[in-house]
Amino acid sequence: xKKQYLYRSLVTMxxxxxxxxxxxxxxxSDNMPSQGDTxxxxxxxxxxxxxxxxxxxxxxxxxxYSELQPTAQSVLGFVNPIQTNFLYYLTFGPTVANLALPIExxxxxxxxxxxxxxxxxxxxxxxxxxxxxxxxxxxxxxxKYNVPERLYKFPLxxxxxxxxxxxxxxxxxxxxxxxxxxxxxxxxxxxxxxLVTPYGSFNTLRVKSVIYERDSLYLDxxxxxxPIIRNITEYRWLNPDFPVPLxxxxxxxxxxxxxxxxxxxxxxxxxxSLGNDLTICEGExxxxxxxxxxxxxxxxxxxxxxxxxxxxxxxxxxxTTYTVMVCDNFGVCASAYVDVNVIALEPIELGNxxxxxxxIILNLLIDNSYDQIxxxxxxxxMGTGLSFSIDSAGIGLNSAIVKVIYQKDGCTKSxxxxxxxxxxxxxxxxxxxxxxxAPNPATEGIAVKASWNLIKPVVSISTLNGPQVILNNVxxxxxxxxxxxxxxxxxxxxxxxxxxxxxxxxxxxKL
Numbered sequence: 241x242k243k244q245y246l247y248r249s250l251v252t253m254x255x256x257x258x259x260x261x262x263x264x265x266x267x268x269s270d271n272m273p274s275q276g277d278t279x280x281x282x283x284x285x286x287x288x289x290x291x292x293x294x295x296x297x298x299x300x301x302x303x304x305y306s307e308l309q310p311t312a313q314s315v316l317g318f319v320n321p322i323q324t325n326f327l328y329y330l331t332f333g334p335t336v337a338n339l340a341l342p343i344e345x346x347x348x349x350x351x352x353x354x355x356x357x358x359x360x361x362x363x364x365x366x367x368x369x370x371x372x373x374x375x376x377x378x379x380x381x382x383x384k385y386n387v388p389e390r391l392y393k394f395p396l397x398x399x400x401x402x403x404x405x406x407x408x409x410x411x412x413x414x415x416x417x418x419x420x421x422x423x424x425x426x427x428x429x430x431x432x433x434x435l436v437t438p439y440g441s442f443n444t445l446r447v448k449s450v451i452y453e454r455d456s457l458y459l460d461x462x463x464x465x466x467p468i469i470r471n472i473t474e475y476r477w478l479n480p481d482f483p484v485p486l487x488x489x490x491x492x493x494x495x496x497x498x499x500x501x502x503x504x505x506x507x508x509x510x511x512x513s514l515g516n517d518l519t520i521c522e523g524e525x526x527x528x529x530x531x532x533x534x535x536x537x538x539x540x541x542x543x544x545x546x547x548x549x550x551x552x553x554x555x556x557x558x559x560t561t562y563t564v565m566v567c568d569n570f571g572v573c574a575s576a577y578v579d580v581n582v583i584a585l586e587p588i589e590l591g592n593x594x595x596x597x598x599x600i601i602l603n604l605l606i607d608n609s610y611d612q613i614x615x616x617x618x619x620x621x622m623g624t625g626l627s628f629s630i631d632s633a634g635i636g637l638n639s640a641i642v643k644v645i646y647q648k649d650g651c652t653k654s655x656x657x658x659x660x661x662x663x664x665x666x667x668x669x670x671x672x673x674x675x676x677x678a679p680n681p682a683t684e685g686i687a688v689k690a691s692w693n694l695i696k697p698v699v700s701i702s703t704l705n706g707p708q709v710i711l712n713n714v715x716x717x718x719x720x721x722x723x724x725x726x727x728x729x730x731x732x733x734x735x736x737x738x739x740x741x742x743x744x745x746x747x748x749x750k751l
Contacts, residue, residue, distance in 0.1 A: 265432060265445040265480060267396035272362045273339060273483035278317045279501055282310035282438075285571035286489065286496035294475045294489045294496075297431035297446060299398060303477070304436045305487060308498065309536065310505045311572045316341060316484060324357055328373040331382035332359040337370040352377050359384075367392040371409060383409050389425055396445060396478070402428040418458040426450045435477045435486055439502045442486055444477040510535030512566045514578035521651035522584045525555045528562055530576065535568035544577075558582050583651045585610075588644055590657040597664035598632040598698070598738060604642070616643040632661035636700055637738065663738060677735070681749035688721040690737060690744060697721065698738040701728075725750055 273279075292303060321332045321340045332340070337359035344356065356374035360367065368388035374381060385407035393403045404427070410420040431446040451472040458466070472492045476485040487500040511533045520526050529551040532539055541548055544563040554562065559581045567573040586608045596602060606613060606626045614621060615628040617640050622628070630642060643656035676689040690697075699714050699721060715722040721737070728750045736745050 264398060265443060265478070267392065267445060267478050267480060268394050269362050269364050269367065271478070271480045271483070272367050272392075273318045273360075274362075275318055275320045275339060277483045278315055279482065279484045280313060280315050280504065281484070281499050282308075282502035282505060282507075283312045283314075284308040284310055284498040284500070286498045294491065295473075297448075299432050301431050301433035302436070303433070303444075303446075303487075305500070306436045306438060308438055308500065309570045310438070310502060310507055311535075311570065312509055313502065313505055313507055318483075321359060324373065325355060325375070325380050327380040328357065328359075328382050331384050332370055332373065336384065337361045355380070361388060365394055366390050367394070368405075381411060383411055385409050385423075389423060390427065391425075391449075392427070392447065396429060396447065398429060398432050398445070400429045402426060420456040422454045424452045437487055437500050437502075439486070439500065442477075442479050444479050444486060447476045447478060449474040449476070508534035510566070510568055510572050510574045512564065512574045512576040514562070514564065514576045517579040517581060519581040519583060521653075522557065522582055523555065523653075525553050526580060527551055527553045528564075528578060528580075530564045530566055532566050535566075535572055535574075536570050538569055540567050541565070554580065556580055556582055558584070583649050585646070585648055585651055585653050587653065588613075588646055588655050590642065590644060590655045593658040593660075595660040595662060596632075598637060598661050599664075599696075600661075601629055601631040602642075602659055604628045604630075604644075606644075606646075610646045610648045612647045614645050616645070617641070619643070630659060632698070635659075635661060636698075637661055637663065677746050677748045681751045682725060683751045684726045685722065685724050686748055688723060688735065688737065688746070690719045690721070690739075692739070693719055694721065694737075695739055699723070699735065700738075701733050701735045 291305060291307060296303075319340050319342070321334075321337050322329050324332075324340050328340075339360040339362060341358045341360065342356070343358055354375045356372065358372055359370040361370050368390050369385070370388045371382065371384035373383060386409065387405060387407050389407040390403060390405040393400070405425050407423045407425075408421060410418070412418045427447055427449045429445060430448040432444065435442050435444040451470070451474060453470040453472065455468040455470070456466075457468070470492060472490060474491075475487075475489045477487040479486050482501060484501065485499075488498070490497045513531045514528055515531070518526055530541055532550075539550075541550055542565050543552055544561075545552065545554070552562070554560070559579065561577055561579050563575060563577040565573055565575040588606055588608070590604060594602070604615075604627065613624055613626060615623045615625075617630065617635070619641075628642070628644070630640070639658055639660040641656055641658050643654060645652060645654045676687075678687055678689075680686065688699075694716050697714070697716065723735075725733075725748075730750050732747060732749055734745065734747050
């Protein structure tokens with residue numbers, strides 16, 4: 241580290257010594273761009289903690305911006321205004337402009353902008369910007385200042401005094417918007433000396449411009465105006481051998497933009513992607529990951545939900561747009577967004593668990609449309625469709641879990657409830673000795689005599705450890721039931737007779 245510091249100190253000293261031998265710079269109209277001139281420029285992120293504060297200046301001064309890191313490149317190419325759109329040329333003819341510079345777009349109109357140009361006029365006394373032109377939403381629109389914006393007043397030298405200009409233009413684009421711009425620029429030569437960039441070391445004259453700009457945008461759709469006030473400071477380092485500034489730093493608040501003349505660089509731009517839009521079912525989770533290419537790692541992340549990791553796991557309740565901004569080690573930032581579409585199913589709610597009398601039938605009805613509805617009782621599929629019924633004849637005096645699973649657009653949800661059937665009305669249990677079962681033991685059939693006239697009996701039999709079985713098609717005669725037991729295995733059985741308001745139990749032996 242000491243050797244590196246010593247080496248840099250020696251280089252800086254040599255540059256300072258050589259600076260004093262440079263002749264004083266004078267910039268005239270001959271040093272401005274001409275039709276056909278081109279210049280390759282790089283843009284760079286300005287890291288305030290790493291680079292020289294552009295406000296620092298002086299005469300016989302050294303500005304060392306050799307640590308600039310290019311993030312993108314382009315080639316500036318000046319053309320004759322007659323080479324632009326014919327409608328542009330009608331406004332920016334020879335008496336108004338003699339140079340045109342293609343640009344990517346205009347930074348003050350939030351509309352679709354193509355085929356954009358800046359127009360300049362270079363004369364022996366000054367170099368001015370006459371205005372802009374662009375095709376907005378397919379309509380060619382020239383934007384000419386009433387008074388050209390003066391960039392330089394010639395000759396420029398360390399002895400130049402400050403100059404200023406006030407420029408305005410307005411344009412209507414019915415029925416979309418009305419735009420008016422007021423711009424005041426004050427220029428001054430505030431330094432000279434040696435500028436060091438990644439492109440080399442040069443003797444320069446520096447021009448500082450303080451710009452006050454007021455943009456008034458009236459949107460017909462909102463029926464309201466949007467005034468925007470901008471305070472901009474612009475620093476330009478000039479050298480007679482180059483048609484454009486060797487370095488331009490523009491400061492607006494805490495934001496900086498940097499452009500400098502450079503050689504061809506292999507620049508991989510910072511690109512961020514979140515992939516295609518996603519569709520999930522309500523209640524599901526999905527993980528979003530920022531895929532980053534290019535730039536200069538390490539990267540930092542900030543999501544629209546304020547997370548700062550490369551991946552986030554989300555479970556939105558409704559369709560939501562998630563945005564991530566990624567910045568690299570040089571402060572270059574790029575962003576991406578993705579829509580997470582949520583399929584929400586209208587819930588089927590079977591209600592709370594319930595206890596019913598044995599003679600009640602529970603009817604469950606669905607009034608929404610689904611792709612498929614399936615009903616289960618104790619995990620056994622029992623049917624499909626919009627309705628389902630269950631009663632004690634199916635489960636006896638027991639509890640059962642009724643579950644419905646429903647699907648729509650590939651999403652599945654469910655609901656369930658527990659149904660319990662019981663005898664109602666205060667039943668009196670009959671002792672085993674009072675229930676008459678004959679013959680007992682038996683082999684083929686038995687007659688079961690109750691102590692009341694049977695109305696609507698439900699008969700079930702079970703073993704000591706086995707499940708309860710409901711018997712159907714039982715012959716009834718007054719107080720007597722005739723049961724066929726020929727299919728039963730030999731053994732001891734319990735029998736239960738349930739009626740509207742009574743229940744009795746007994747047992748018999750099958751031989």
